[in-house]
Amino acid sequence: MPALDPVALLAIFAALALGGTVKGATGAGAPVIAVPVIAAFYDVRLGVMIMAMPNLLSNSWQLWRYRAHLIPGGFTWMLAGGAAAGCLAGTFLLAVLPDRVLLLAVAFGVAVYIGLRLARPEFRLALDTARRIVWPVSLGAGLLQGAAGISAPITLSYLNAMRLARPVFIATVSTCFIGMAVVQVPALFATGLLTLPVFGLSVAALAPILLFMPLGAWLARKMSAEGFDKLVLGLLSALAARLFYVALTGG
Numbered sequence: 248m249p250a251l252d253p254v255a256l257l258a259i260f261a262a263l264a265l266g267g268t269v270k271g272a273t274g275a276g277a278p279v280i281a282v283p284v285i286a287a288f289y290d291v292r293l294g295v296m297i298m299a300m301p302n303l304l305s306n307s308w309q310l311w312r313y314r315a316h317l318i319p320g321g322f323t324w325m326l327a328g329g330a331a332a333g334c335l336a337g338t339f340l341l342a343v344l345p346d347r348v349l350l351l352a353v354a355f356g357v358a359v360y361i362g363l364r365l366a367r368p369e370f371r372l373a374l375d376t377a378r379r380i381v382w383p384v385s386l387g388a389g390l391l392q393g394a395a396g397i398s399a400p401i402t403l404s405y406l407n408a409m410r411l412a413r414p415v416f417i418a419t420v421s422t423c424f425i426g427m428a429v430v431q432v433p434a435l436f437a438t439g440l441l442t443l444p445v446f447g448l449s450v451a452a453l454a455p456i457l458l459f460m461p462l463g464a465w466l467a468r469k470m471s472a473e474g475f476d477k478l479v480l481g482l483l484s485a486l487a488a489r490l491f492y493v494a495l496t497g498g
Contacts, residue, residue: 255288255289258284258288259281259284259285259288259297259452260455261284262280262281262284262285263277263280263281263301263452263455263456263459264455264456264458264459265280265459266278266279266280266281266456266459267305267455267456267457267458267459267460267462267463268459268460268462268463268466269463270305270456270460270463271459271460271461271462271463271464271465271466271467272463272464272466272467273463273467274309274413274416274417274420274421275399275402275403275417275420275424276399276403277298277301277302277305277456278298278302278392278396278397278398278399279356279357279360279397279399279483280483281294281297281298281452282294282295282298282353282395282396282397283353283354283357283397283483283486283487283489283490284486285297285298286349286350286353286490287486287489287490287493290346290349290350291341291346291349291350291352291353291395291396292341292349292440293445294353294396295341295393295395295396295431295435296435296440296441296445296446296448296449297445297448297449297452298396298449298452299428299431299432299435299441299449300432300446300449300450300452300453301449301452301453301456302424302427302428302431303425303428303429303432304453305453305456305457305460306420306421306422306424306425306428307421307425308457309417309418309421310418310421310422310425312417313414313415313417313418313421314418315414315418316412316414316415316417316418317415317418317419317422318374318411318415318418318419320378322374322377322378322381322419323418323419323422323423324422325378325381325382325385326381326384326385326419326422326423326426327385327422327423327425327426327427328385328426329381329382329383329384329385329386329388329389330385330386330388330389330392330398330402330423330424330426330427331389331426331427331429331430332386332389332430333385333386333387333388333389333390333391333392333393333427334389334390334392334393334426334427334430334431334434335389335393335430335431335434336389336390336393337389337390337391337392337393337394337395338393338394338430338431338434338435338438339393339434339438340390340393340394341393341394341395341438341440342438342439342440344394347494349394349395350490350493350494351490351491351494351495352391352394352395353395353396353397353490354487354490354491354494356391356395356397356399356400357397357483357486357487357490358487358491359400360397360399360400360403360483361480361483361484361487363400363403363404364480365480371408371409371410372405372408372409372410373409374409377405377408377409384401384405385423387401388401388402388405388423388427389426389427392427392431393427393431393434398423398424398427402420402423402424403420406419406420
């Protein structure tokens with residue numbers, strides 16, 4: 248259980264609040280904000296552990312709310328199953344990989360996510376094509392989630408390319424994240440990474456996310472999507488630069 252100084256607590260609370268805002272606006276994105284901030288103050292492992300319960304519970308709430316919009320034909324469950332298998336393997340990598348490798352993985356994941364958001368490719372991924380590649384995509388997303396706490400570079404780019412309506416997107420991505428979370432939490436306990444005190448922090452971290460999700464939903468209706476993207480991507484760029492610096496220089 249690491250010592251939590253006031254400055255770090257304030258920064259982590261702000262990151263969780265912003266993550267909740269982004270999640271409320273888009274249906275995803277809380278870990279890609281919160282994990283790099285926590286890693287910048289402590290390490291990647293703590294970031295992954297703190298986000299474990301918020302990932303499970305906030306996505307369970309979203310899935311219940313948007314359950315009527317699941318894609319028929321079993322596609323969503325294949326996505327979740329593959330992501331769960333990948334996340335299980337990734338969690339054991341989290342336990343054995345050096346801190347520097349984990350920092351670089353998070354920094355690289357954030358950088359790829361930023362690049363994908365800026366590029367905004369216009370191609371459309373048809374559902375039949377998406378079904379054919381669902382297993383390798385979901386396994387890769389789960390592996391990245393388990394090892395680095397961030398699956399957004401794979402998950403969000405894949406689902407965005409399908410051009411799903413917002414309710415369908417939220418239902419689909421929530422199911423995928425739940426699939427990863429239900430194996431990640433027990434695996435973290437099994438590896439000895441997740442202790443009861445840190446589990447308590449993880450449950451507490453849900454509060455600012457849920458508190459600020461309605462703000463994100465409101466901003467999605469009121470604020471320019473381009474302006475909101477620029478604000479979030481600017482913050483993520485600074486975080487990625489900081490993580491690369493720490494990983495490559497050791498300070």
